[in-house]
Amino acid sequence: MVQLDGGSGDDARLAAATQISEIFQSHITGLFFNVVPDEFNGANVNQAAQAPDAARRAGDAVETMLLQRLTQLQQPTNLRRFDVAGVLDISVTALPLVRTADTFVALRPNDRSNEPEDLFENLLFGTGRHLFLVPDDWKGFTPLDNIVVAWNGSRESARALAESLPFLHQASKVGVLVVEGEHQTKTDALKANDAVLHLRHHGINAIKYRAVGEEDETADVLIAECRSLGADLLVMGSYGHSQLHDLLPGSTTSRILHRSPVPLLIAH
Numbered sequence: 001m002v003q004l005d006g007g008s009g010d011d012a013r014l015a016a017a018t019q020i021s022e023i024f025q026s027h028i029t030g031l032f033f034n035v036v037p038d039e040f041n042g043a044n045v046n047q048a049a050q051a052p053d054a055a056r057r058a059g060d061a062v063e064t065m066l067l068q069r070l071t072q073l074q075q076p077t078n079l080r081r082f083d084v085a086g087v088l089d090i091s092v093t094a095l096p097l098v099r100t101a102d103t104f105v106a107l108r109p110n111d112r113s114n115e116p117e118d119l120f121e122n123l124l125f126g127t128g129r130h131l132f133l134v135p136d137d138w139k140g141f142t143p144l145d146n147i148v149v150a151w152n153g154s155r156e157s158a159r160a161l162a163e164s165l166p167f168l169h170q171a172s173k174v175g176v177l178v179v180e181g182e183h184q185t186k187t188d189a190l191k192a193n194d195a196v197l198h199l200r201h202h203g204i205n206a207i208k209y210r211a212v213g214e215e216d217e218t219a220d221v222l223i224a225e226c227r228s229l230g231a232d233l234l235v236m237g238s239y240g241h242s243q244l245h246d247l248l249p250g251s252t253t254s255r256i257l258h259r260s261p262v263p264l265l266i267a268h
Contacts, residue, residue, distance in 0.1 A: 001101035003094065003119070004030045004069075004079075006062035009107050012138040014069065016263065017105045019140050020132065021075040023170055024102075030079040031097065032066055033090045034059030059083065091122035098127045102166075108133040108264060109257045124238065130163035130267040138263070147171045148209070148231040150222055151178055151192045156237025160267040161195060164235040165202060167265060174199065174206040175229060179213050179221050219255035231262050238268045 002017040004010050017028050036055040070077040082093050098104045151157050168174050178192045192208050199206035213221035238253045
């Protein structure tokens with residue numbers, strides 16, 4: 001499932017959705033949210049009456065274009081359109097839909113508001129499913145040869161690991177990465193061993209990677225390790241202790257979301 005708006009961000013979204021669909025021989029569902037305002041602020045009565053009709057006509061043009069783009073893909077597709085009153089209604093409408101999808105493709109946050117307001121946050125914390133996030137200039141990834149799973153033993157990392165299993169089965173190399181503090185404890189040496197064993201029970205020949213960094217350095221360490229290991233995809237659970245903390249500027253999750261050099265599969 002992928003949100004489309006007729007803008008330039010659709011290129012990256014569709015590149016990811018198409019490649020995922022090709023790997024798994026799956027169906028692509030496009031979601032188009034057309035904002036139809038209830039009223040036209042600052043306008044006279046006639047303009048206010050005409051605004052919804054104009055918005056619907058504009059939506060018709062975008063819908064036609066999106067249908068053409070989807071038809072050109074070599075995968076089964078469909079487009080679902082929703083006329084909503086404002087951007088805040090987009091995430092409310094999308095939430096129950098995305099819960100029934102295998103994955104939701106979106107752009108990685110980049111401070112340029114290429115995704116509807118609050119959409120990413122509400123879907124990450126509200127769907128119970130993972131999100132597949134790519135940069136807005138992304139053209140597609142190489143075959144999933146090398147996937148890195150960030151592991152800290154939390155519920156969130158367990159959710160991400162479970163959600164990523166179909167992708168991990170496609171990879172020829174899977175690493176479980178643990179970021180340890182400089183002063184290791186007795187339990188640090190054992191961390192992620194059970195996660196690696198779990199994957200091997202699933203027929204995935206995972207190996208364990210260890211890196212050193214303090215808690216406030218976790219994002220930088222993960223990014224550096226992904227580059228060093230040549231990862232094609234980073235799997236991670238949202239880091240932190242609360243939904244608010246996870247996405248605060250400077251938090252581990254926020255920093256990785258904004259700076260990751262590779263696509264992200266993230267779950268909460």
